[in-house]
Every structure is written in C-alpha cells, then in structure tokens.
C-alpha cells in the first residue's frame with residue numbers, strides 16, 4: 814500500500830475512533846436532596862444523631878460515570894431544612910465559587926461538568942462551616958472510569 818493511502822486510512826481510523834467516543838459520551842443526570850434527618854447510629858436503632866445528608870444516607874450514594882461523560886447535577890435544599898448546603902465534586906473542574914456555592918433552604922442549584930479526569934474522587938457539602946457539614950454526613954464518592962480501562966492518569970484536580 815502506498816504511503817499516502819496508509820496515511821489516509823490511519824487518519825480515517827483515528828477520526829472514526831474520536832467520533833465514536835463523542836457518540837458514546839453520555840449526559841448523566843444526578844439529583845440529590847440535602848436532608849437534615851435523625852439517623853440511627855446503633856444496631857437497635859434507638860440511638861440517633863442529628864445528621865445532615867445527601868438523600869438521607871451516610872455516605873451519600875456513589876456516582877459512577879465514564880471519562881468524557883457530562884454530569885448534569887441538581888441539588889435540592891428543601892424549605893424545611895434549617896441550613897444552607899452545597900455540592901463540591903472533586904471530579905469537576907469548574908468555577909468553585911459559582912457552581913459549588915451554597916444555597917439556602919427552599920433553593921435549587923443546577924450545574925454541569927465534563928468528567929475529564931479518571932479516578933475516584935470525594936464529593937461533599939461545601940457550605941460554611943464545611944468541616945461541620947462533612948462531619949454530620951454530607952460526603953460520598955464519584956468514580957470516573959477511564960476511556961482506556963488500562964490507564965489511570967495521574968493528574969491534579971480540585972482539592973478543596
């Protein structure tokens with residue numbers, strides 16, 4: 814095969830693979846509700862703590878997407894809550910003061926991000942005071958599976 818033909822075939826294959834990846838990238842809707850609830854902390858269920866949670870559980874539900882997917886996220890802070898809450902996805906590379914900003918009871922926040930970096934990342938409430946919101950239960954994990962399952966890239970992302 815002539816070099817020019819080989820080059821043309823290679824270009825077509827790479828273009829085809831790139832297009833296939835674009836086609837397979839998904840829009841993944843994730844909705845969580847900030848819930849201030851009393852949760853049992855012993856097996857009998859008679860000892861409870863005033864917990865702040867995502868969807869009523871500690872930790873919050875795991876979120877799992879593929880590298881390149883768009884996470885289409887909505888946080889609901891119901892009006893019956895007493896505190897502001899927020900969502901800080903460490904897998905996201907966004908304007909943290911905007912997307913991760915807290916919302917008051919009765920408000921809803923929506924933002925999207927592309928999961929660009931594969932790995933396992935924490936998510937947590939970032940409302941003030943952040944350590945208190947995490948200690949009371951507002952944390953979980955997001956897994957971003959790599960496109961190439963053999964490779965986990967080592968990169969630095971949002972650590973706050």
Ligand SMILES: [Cu+2]
Pocket residue numbers: 847865897898899938939940946951
């Ligand atoms: Cu919170």
